[in-house]
Amino acid sequence: MSNVTDKPQPTAFxxxxxxxxxxxxxKSPLAVVAATVSLLIILAAVFAPWIAPHDPFNPATLNLMDxxxxxxxxxxxxxxxxxxGTDNQGRDVFSTILYGARISLFVGFMAVLLAMVLxxxxxxxxxxxxxxxxxxxxxxxxxxxxxxxxxxxLLIFGVARGFIPPAYRDAMAIWVLIVxxxxxxxxxxxxxxxxxxxxxxxxxxxxxxxxIGAHPAKILLRHILPNVMGPVLVIxxxxxxxxxxxxxxxxxxxxxxxxxxxxxxxxIRIGQGFLFSGxxxxxxxxxxxxxxxxxxxxxxxxxxxxxxxxxxx
Amino acid sequence: xxxxxxxxxxxxxxxxxxxxxLRALDKVxxxxxxxxxxxxxxxSGAGKSLTGAAIIGxxxxxxxxxxxxxxxxxxxxxNLPREAMRRIRGRRIGMVFQDPLTSLNPLYTVAQQxxxxxxxxxxxxxxxxxxxxxxxxxxxxxxxxxxxIDDYPHHFSGGMRQRVVIALAxxxxxxxxxxxxxxxxxxxxxxxxxxxxLKEICAERGASVMLITHDMGVIAETADRVxxxxxxxxxxxxxxxDVIQAAEHPYTVGLxxxxxxxxxxxxxLTQIPGAxxxxxxxxxxxxxxxxxxxxxxxxxxxxxxxxxRSGARHVACWLYDSAKETANV
Amino acid sequence: MSDVLLxxxxxxxxxxxxxxxxxxxxxxxxxxxxTATADVNxxxxxxETFALVGESGSGKSTIAKMIVGLLEPSAGEIRFxxxxxxxxxxxxxxxxxxxxxxxxxDPFASLNPRWRVGDIxxxxxxxxxxxxxxxxxxxxxxxxxxxxxxxxDIEKFPHEFSGGxxxxxxIARALSSKPEFIVxxxxxxxxxxxxxxxxxxxMRDxxxxxxxxxxxxSHDLSVVRHxxxxxxxxxxxxxxxxxxxxxxxxxPQHPYTRMLLDAVPDLALSGRRRTPVTGEIxxxxxxxxGCTFHPRCQHVMARxxxxxxxxxxxxxxxxxxxxxxxxxxxxxxxx
Numbered sequence: 001m002s003n004v005t006d007k008p009q010p011t012a013f014x015x016x017x018x019x020x021x022x023x024x025x026x027k028s029p030l031a032v033v034a035a036t037v038s039l040l041i042i043l044a045a046v047f048a049p050w051i052a053p054h055d056p057f058n059p060a061t062l063n064l065m066d067x068x069x070x071x072x073x074x075x076x077x078x079x080x081x082x083x084x085g086t087d088n089q090g091r092d093v094f095s096t097i098l099y100g101a102r103i104s105l106f107v108g109f110m111a112v113l114l115a116m117v118l119x120x121x122x123x124x125x126x127x128x129x130x131x132x133x134x135x136x137x138x139x140x141x142x143x144x145x146x147x148x149x150x151x152x153x154l155l156i157f158g159v160a161r162g163f164i165p166p167a168y169r170d171a172m173a174i175w176v177l178i179v180x181x182x183x184x185x186x187x188x189x190x191x192x193x194x195x196x197x198x199x200x201x202x203x204x205x206x207x208x209x210x211x212i213g214a215h216p217a218k219i220l221l222r223h224i225l226p227n228v229m230g231p232v233l234v235i236x237x238x239x240x241x242x243x244x245x246x247x248x249x250x251x252x253x254x255x256x257x258x259x260x261x262x263x264x265x266x267x268i269r270i271g272q273g274f275l276f277s278g279x280x281x282x283x284x285x286x287x288x289x290x291x292x293x294x295x296x297x298x299x300x301x302x303x304x305x306x307x308x309x310x311x312x313x
Numbered sequence: 314x315x316x317x318x319x320x321x322x323x324x325x326x327x328x329x330x331x332x333x334x335l336r337a338l339d340k341v342x343x344x345x346x347x348x349x350x351x352x353x354x355x356x357s358g359a360g361k362s363l364t365g366a367a368i369i370g371x372x373x374x375x376x377x378x379x380x381x382x383x384x385x386x387x388x389x390x391x392n393l394p395r396e397a398m399r400r401i402r403g404r405r406i407g408m409v410f411q412d413p414l415t416s417l418n419p420l421y422t423v424a425q426q427x428x429x430x431x432x433x434x435x436x437x438x439x440x441x442x443x444x445x446x447x448x449x450x451x452x453x454x455x456x457x458x459x460x461x462i463d464d465y466p467h468h469f470s471g472g473m474r475q476r477v478v479i480a481l482a483x484x485x486x487x488x489x490x491x492x493x494x495x496x497x498x499x500x501x502x503x504x505x506x507x508x509x510x511l512k513e514i515c516a517e518r519g520a521s522v523m524l525i526t527h528d529m530g531v532i533a534e535t536a537d538r539v540x541x542x543x544x545x546x547x548x549x550x551x552x553x554x555d556v557i558q559a560a561e562h563p564y565t566v567g568l569x570x571x572x573x574x575x576x577x578x579x580x581x582l583t584q585i586p587g588a589x590x591x592x593x594x595x596x597x598x599x600x601x602x603x604x605x606x607x608x609x610x611x612x613x614x615x616x617x618x619x620x621x622r623s624g625a626r627h628v629a630c631w632l633y634d635s636a637k638e639t640a641n642v
Numbered sequence: 643m644s645d646v647l648l649x650x651x652x653x654x655x656x657x658x659x660x661x662x663x664x665x666x667x668x669x670x671x672x673x674x675x676x677t678a679t680a681d682v683n684x685x686x687x688x689x690e691t692f693a694l695v696g697e698s699g700s701g702k703s704t705i706a707k708m709i710v711g712l713l714e715p716s717a718g719e720i721r722f723x724x725x726x727x728x729x730x731x732x733x734x735x736x737x738x739x740x741x742x743x744x745x746x747x748d749p750f751a752s753l754n755p756r757w758r759v760g761d762i763x764x765x766x767x768x769x770x771x772x773x774x775x776x777x778x779x780x781x782x783x784x785x786x787x788x789x790x791x792x793x794x795d796i797e798k799f800p801h802e803f804s805g806g807x808x809x810x811x812x813i814a815r816a817l818s819s820k821p822e823f824i825v826x827x828x829x830x831x832x833x834x835x836x837x838x839x840x841x842x843x844x845m846r847d848x849x850x851x852x853x854x855x856x857x858x859x860s861h862d863l864s865v866v867r868h869x870x871x872x873x874x875x876x877x878x879x880x881x882x883x884x885x886x887x888x889x890x891x892x893x894p895q896h897p898y899t900r901m902l903l904d905a906v907p908d909l910a911l912s913g914r915r916r917t918p919v920t921g922e923i924x925x926x927x928x929x930x931x932g933c934t935f936h937p938r939c940q941h942v943m944a945r946x947x948x949x950x951x952x953x954x955x956x957x958x959x960x961x962x963x964x965x966x967x968x969x970x971x972x973x974x975x976x977x
Binding site for chain 3: 357471506528
């Protein structure tokens with residue numbers, strides 16, 4: 001008795017296009033706009049060396065005479081025109097934004113990855129094992145939550161700088177930043193994964209694996225992990241926006257990446273010095289980029305949360 | 314013949330989805346007479362709970378009544394404004410759901426909920442409402458009702474809670490009680506008690522009952538007539554004894570054969586091959602035709618209407634059409 | 643090779659249901675335990691279907707979980723084919739584990755929604771290293787056909803199947819390690835009756851074909867009657883009666899068994915007058931003293947309130963009821 005029809009399987013793409021999540025995406029204009037903006041910025045950042053009209057880090061191509069050129073106006077000395085103007089050293093603002101977004105996104109993605117790996121691992125263990133391991137990990141998480149994460153990142157950053165010899169500080173700064181943001185962010189991943197794991201581990205498919213004596217690591221990674229990834233993706237998306245802002249904040253405060261590799265935050269810090277002398281574009285355009293990036297990634301996260309939550313549909 | 318208490322005519326319930334509109338109930342018609350217990354059986358997804366929800370106007374959006382009429386004692390109720398429907402619910406139609414916890418508010422005592430229901434629908438004093446509430450609880454078999462009435466729902470066991478729900482459903486002396494799987498969440502030994510209470514108290518008060526359940530045993534013990542739903546359509550409706558002991562629709566025949574019984578131990582149970590179609594894949598003609606052992610050409614083409622049979626029975630099957638087409642039997 | 647495949651003796655499981663330590667200290671409360679099963683003894687013979695029936699709180703699922711190693715017994719012993727099951731010893735258990743399997747109640751929860759059907763069914767094969775490479779997918783295809791599905795279903799995901807089809811997949815997974823013994827925990831209670839009939843018939847066919855031994859856990863007496871050779875009736879964690887299936891329904895010995903039979907709705911419409919069932923199952927944290935059934939029993943006697951009845955042989959099997967022991971003899975157990 002074969003009542004399952006043997007109709008041909010649609011291609012993977014057709015299946016994905018037809019899935020509920022893809023449908024919900026197509027039906028949400030906000031999500032489509034947010035995704036387009038995020039994708040444009042991310043692509044522009046990744047391909048910055050090919051897109052940017054100038055290399056802002058190559059002193060050979062810089063001309064100090066180009067400094068303070070307003071957007072879309074020819075420079076009074078050189079006659080060069082820049083879309084978004086230039087900064088005090090004559091660097092093309094458009095190019096610095098592309099390179100800056102590259103650094104910001106790199107830090108953001110890496111920090112989220114670190115927080116995710118750490119949070120998922122600890123959350124899975126705490127949720128599956130329970131008992132004292134669970135209590136210990138969750139108390140640590142509670143304590144960490146009482147600190148604002150930016151303060152914690154500042155603290156980790158400060159401590160790390162103390163250990164690193166001055167010669168390596170600039171080279172290591174970006175990695176220190178990633179670790180600082182990542183470590184201050186793992187708690188929410190761990191909590192969500194722990195909760196979801198406690199639900200999943202009691203489901204019968206996990207029991208079925210336990211009956212045949214499957215190794216706990218295998219149960220965690222192959223059975224439970226794929227089923228707890230939904231909420232993790234939501235947090236990770238919103239977390240990316242938060243990490244980018246955290247990086248910008250730290251860089252703005254001057255403890256982030258060195259000025260030789262300016263991120264969006266660094267650009268904003270540099271720009272704000274010129275705001276009152278009339279060179280508004282140096283501050284405005286990096287700020288708009290940061291805003292657009294953080295906002296669109298955040299909106300995308302909001303949409304994803306709603307789309308993955310069956311109760312809100 | 315007296316006018317029926319409830320009359321459902323060609324009821325259609327639809328769920329618009331992005332892949333087209335799903336028809337969850339397709340032209341369902343039946344009556345419930347004064348004081349009658351009508352059993353509504355069917356497998357999950359057949360539409361039995363939807364029928365109840367449509368009658369009391371509590372379909373979950375995006376589900377909607379897309380056709381047909383519902384009449385309660387000569388008054389059409391399917392197109393009433395929300396507020397008017399709210400007054401009918403509770404006052405004229407009482408409800409008992411599967412999970413007692415969803416019908417009781419955990420934040421209020423049983424007394425508060427009963428008295429509020431009584432006073433909303435009837436013009437009585439607070440004191441009198443309380444006296445009525447105690448009497449009602451006593452009637453549904455709650456020991457020491459006068460004392461326990463001030464307890465919260467979580468103080469009661471599952472069976473006792475379902476008794477409270479029955480009391481609540483009957484508080485405003487409704488004409489019709491819709492009981493949706495009232496015993497499914499309960500233990501076997503408690504199920505029988507609850508069914509007895511429901512049956513007795515409704516008979517006492519002359520309330521009709523629409524009993525929705527997947528359990529043929531409960532129907533056999535309780536209902537006067539039974540309606541069998543399949544894929545959102547009525548397959549067979551008739552007196553309970555006729556339908557259970559001499560089912561006519563091939564689906565009902567298969568369904569009855571597939572129930573294991575305590576008395577006879579068959580080596581194998583009769584089984585209906587396949588499964589009920591999903592709502593988006595209901596075949597043309599009779600919805601049961603791909604699983605039917607007595608399928609004819611006509612079944613694949615035309616949908617059978619309910620055909621009157623002996624007694625008060627109606628069957629939606631071409632086998633019983635008097636103008637039988639010469640088919641390849 | 644002995645006739646008995648599984649022996650359960652003195653099986654007891656207590657759950658700690660105390661409040662957290664801090665609350666206990668503040669509220670000056672003792673630790674609280676729930677005894678889910680107490681001193682349960684039974685044997686399952688090779689090739690038979692042994693059923694455990696009981697209502698909620700009877701401990702039937704707890705027993706099933708202890709037998710397959712999902713729960714550790716607080717006391718007592720389980721012997722499988724003469725060998726004591728010790729789930730702590732990995733290597734020795736590996737050999738035993740292959741020989742038993744479990745089928746679960748909810749086919750929507752028992753299949754990992756992210757796995758393809760082929761991987762789900764092959765999991766026991768891979769875990770026990772029974773086959774390799776292409777032989778695995780061949781075997782999975784054969785199993786799918788065996789349970790009435792098609793080879794092409796290997797590539798599909800569980801959500802593409804109905805409840806009954808999923809239960810078929812779960813059965814194929816259970817069969818994939820070629821077990822001798824399958825614990826079926828309410829295998830059809832989540833299914834509609836017409837689908838239930840398909841699954842019960844399939845389980846019977848497979849039993850005949852492979853000589854399987856079943857432990858069937860169910861609350862549904864008709865299903866149990868239909869499927870099993872012998873039946874054990876549980877009440878509040880204790881086995882109150884064990885009997886041949888045919889005779890249990892004709893000559894119930896324990897008052898609880900009688901009550902349970904009376905509570906089953908009568909589909910035959912024979913008009914049989916039923917004794918009204920009274921009372922509900924007590925809270926298992928504070929069970930009644932003596933025989934736990936005594937508050938609901940029509941034949942309650944003084945000693946039912948004080949002494950826990952010992953299982954004694956009856957005409958149909960054995961039962962634990964003071965009614966069956968004429969005089970109040972007080973002597974040590976295990977006589």
